[in-house]
Amino acid sequence: MADREPGRPRVRDVLACVLAVQVVFALTAGAVLIVDPTGLLDHPGAQLLAALLTLMPIVMAGLLAWRFREGHRVEKLRAGDAAQLIDTVLSTSREWLWVVDGQGNFTFSSPTSLGLLGYSPSELVGNHCSLVIDLADLAKAKGVFQGSAQSKGRVVARCRHRDGSAVWMEAVSTARTSGDGQTGGFQGTSRLVQPKTAQEAAAARSRARIRTMIDGGQLLTAFQPIHSLAAGHVIGVEALSRFVGDDGAGPEFWFTEAAAVGLGEDLEFAALHSALKAAQSLPACVYVALNVSPASCLDPRLPRVFKETGVPLDRIVLELTERLEVSEYGPLLAVLKPLRQRGLRVAVDDAGSGFASMRHVLHIRPDIMKLDRSLITGIDDDQGQHALGAALAEFARQIGATLTAEGIETEAELSAVTGLGMTAGQGYFLGRPTVDPVEWATWHDVPHSSPSRDTVSGH
Structure with missing residues (x-):
């Protein structure tokens, strides 16, 4: 009133x-x-x-x-x-009425907050509004509300339920003014948005965050060593992306999110640029394996990336991360052929994990087959896994490919895959991923037979 x-x-x-x-x-x-x-x-x-x-x-x-x-x-x-x-x-009411002061603390909340966000009014009053809204969305909302001090401001923002789940809400607010005419907080209402609107808002938010990562260079590259099982030294590394952020989300989340909003290839190329730039600090005898989707292989930007990099093609391995339909192999092989003639090698990930993976191998005819971790874990005491490992090692020799065992985590597993004649090995027992160039520089002379305690423990 x-x-x-x-x-x-x-x-x-x-x-x-x-x-x-x-x-x-x-x-x-x-x-x-x-x-x-x-x-x-x-x-x-x-x-x-x-x-x-x-x-x-x-x-x-x-x-x-x-x-x-x-x-x-x-x-x-x-x-x-x-x-x-x-x-x-x-x-x-289905709408949540709220009031916050100039410091962002709730001074009033209607009972609807319990149903929408899981917090009763007494739990919100006196607490900062960041309890239920991410700081990035809070800054966006404050900007909209302050920009419409003489009228109602409207914004769609992602709020946070008590259980941690995301709740997309539309907020309509007006600024509260103090006696001297200064803004003293905001008052308004919030309601759930329709699923389609929520999806659009979520996509826009993800697109903006991923674009910020790409344009702001918020990607780091960690290298995990790949050892020769016969000679015992590091022969290559796999490039793994690390994202700078405070939400703790892993690479798989960000690449999946980017693909969902149409930025999958852009993020992959940002990761490629980061990895190839970092690879210039690796010993010259070490190759670098880059995870790339078939869609990115067909992108016209790929040859330009290799042309601009200072890493020779014969030190680069493209590790294909997805399966294809039979009809799609023709264009992919046509793009890869001139690059392979100039020294580029191709690896197939998760080989041996099923019929689709072996069909993938037959179509691509890779230079390197990487065995799925599920085949390596416990291979030392499982007769079936041991027999399958032996068969795949012979298959690789027959097609002229080298075989890399992924996920080696114990000395017994290392001994088993070495005894089967597998070419190379990778896993926490041999070395964890690291972003430290000082450690990279030592890999040309590190044998796998006696990994250091720090390497094994991941420090």
């Missing part, structure tokens, strides 16, 4: 003044009747007139007092009904 205008007299004050005047008048008239020093009221008619003049203000004062009392009672009843109606609206 709006405050009363300054200087506007209240009805109660007016009535009080009228009553006071009438009472004073009545008392004065009574005193005159009693004292009457001149004897003017000796006549009966004058006495009657004086009595009427004395009683009339008293009667009027009584009537006004009764009217005031009745008006106050009616006003109280109406206020109670209004308060009850407001409570009903706040309790049953």
Whole structure:
């Protein structure tokens, strides 16, 4: 409810003044009747007139007092009904009403917050609004609300439920002003948005974050060593992307998210640029394996990337990360053929994990087959896995490919794959991924037979 205008007299004050005047008048008239020093009221008619003049203000004062009392009672009843109606609206509305002060702390919350966000009003009041909204979305919302100080601001933002899940809401707010005209916080309502709107908002948010990562160079490259099982030294590395951020999301999340919003290839090429730039600090005898999707292989930017890099093609291995339909292999092989003729090698990831992976191998005819970790874990004491590993090692020899065992985590697994004649090995037992160029520089002479305690523990 709006405050009363300054200087506007209240009805109660007016009535009080009228009553006071009438009472004073009545008392004065009574005193005159009693004292009457001149004897003017000796006549009966004058006495009657004086009595009427004395009683009339008293009667009027009584009537006004009764009217005031009745008006106050009616006003109280109406206020109670209004308060009850407001409570009903706040309790049953699907929109969440809220107020925050200039510091961003909640000063009011309607009960709807419990159903929408899992927090009761008492849990929100006094706490900062970042409890239920990410800081990035909070900054965006504040910018919209402050920019519309004279009108309503509208924004769709991602809020956070008590259980950690995302809740997309549309907020409409106006700025609250203090007595000196300065902005003193915001008040408004929020409601759930339709699923389609939420999806569009989520996609726009993801697109903006991923674009910021790409344009801002917020990607790092970690290299994990690949050892020759026969000679014992590092022969190559696999480039693994690391993302700079405070949300803790891993590479798989970001690449999946980028693909979903149409930025998958852009993010892959940003990762390629980062990896090839970092690879210039590797020993010259070490090759670098780059994870690339078939879609990125068909992108016209790929040959330009290799042309601009300072790493020779014969030190680069493209590790294909996805399967293809049979009809799609022709264009891929046509693109890779001139690059392979110039020294580029191709690896197939997760070989041996199923029929589709082996069909992939037959179509690509890779230079390197990387065995899926599920085939290596426990290969030292599982007869079936051991037999399959032996068969794949022979298959690789027959097609002229080298075989790399991924996910070696124990000395027994290392001994088993070495005994089967596999060419190379990779895993935490041999070396964890690292972003330290000082450690990269030592890999040309690090044998796998006696990995250091720090290497094994990942420090």
